[in-house]
């Protein structure tokens with residue numbers, strides 16, 4: 001059943017559109033439907049999203065990235081080898097055994113860094129969120145959230161990552177960008193790969209370099225976006241309150257990874273909808289935030305074979321940050337915010353300006 005979307009909503013931009021909050025609340029029980037603008041089924045019912053990401057009858061849409069760039073490269077004669085190198089180490093871009101191998105490598109790699117990360121989290125949070133303990137005006141994204149994420153990624157990757165070095169790397173997953181942006185992200189990834197290789201020295205293997213690169217690509221925007229969106233959500237709802245009076249949720253209440261794509265590998269049904277092999281599904285993980293069932297709300301880190309490997313680290317950071325905020329006696333007022341435009345993959349505030357006072 002391929003009913004056309006009768007809604008005027010643009011499902012390519014819903015994840016960052018202001019109408020999204022109402023849309024998700026009002027469409028929780030909706031069955032999947034086909035949207036011809038996206039050329040994909042739209043899944044906005046949180047229970048269906050949970051079922052699909054755990055399913056073994058689908059593969060990530062990102063697993064086509066390498067093949068797409070290879071075709072472009074052959075057709076246009078452009079060298080996209082830096083992107084192809086990155087895709088070869090990012091588990092979300094790999095199938096079956098290659099996925100399992102790369103996931104295992106990243107998991108072992110993160111386990112080796114766990115002790116250092118755990119030891120450093122309190123000081124990173126204390127240093128980067130120190131601005132929240134003083135009266136005055138603060139721009140939260142550039143003064144706290146982004147520097148915090150870069151500190152963490154610098155420990156993971158073994159070298160000092162600056163904002164400029166990995167600002168645009170996750171654009172690699174965006175299938176809607178033009179050729180000049182594709183060339184730019186390829187050039188950025190090439191520079192980043194060279195920096196990592198130079199830092200590690202000639203003994204380093206492709207896996208040593210690729211694992212660090214993969215974690216930079218997969219870690220930055222989800223972390224920055226989820227913390228930014230969640231802090232914005234909390235401070236908007238509590239503007240005028242003392243930071244210490246706010247009831248901070250155990251889990252980030254919003255996500256920077258609003259939607260993931262899946263491609264059907266084995267036909268299956270949900271309700272009246274029959275999905276055929278090759279169908280594309282846009283799974284709106286952001287709908288979890290609005291689920292009536294609290295158990296479903298904790299699925300922002302995905303599920304099944306591709307469950308996020310950065311979840312424990314992100315949760316440690318969230319707990320440390322909310323503990324610090326709940327110990328500040330200052331009153332917070334949300335002054336303004338702006339969102340990152342032209343992003344079809346992540347959700348992320350560009351700026352969140354707050355005033356802190358007594």
Ligand code: HEM
Nearest residue numbers: 091092103218219222223226260301302306308309310314
């Ligand atoms: C709060 C922040 C984060 C959120 C909300 C988040 C969310 C997600 C989600 C939804 C997926 C699955 C995507 C899919 O199924 O298509 C995923 C995968 C992944 N994430 Fe995260 N992530 C976060 C932070 C991080 C960090 C900091 C790292 C690395 C240090 C990381 C590493 C990974 C990896 C390696 C995968 C791929 C797993 C695989 O394909 O097997 N994530 N993340």
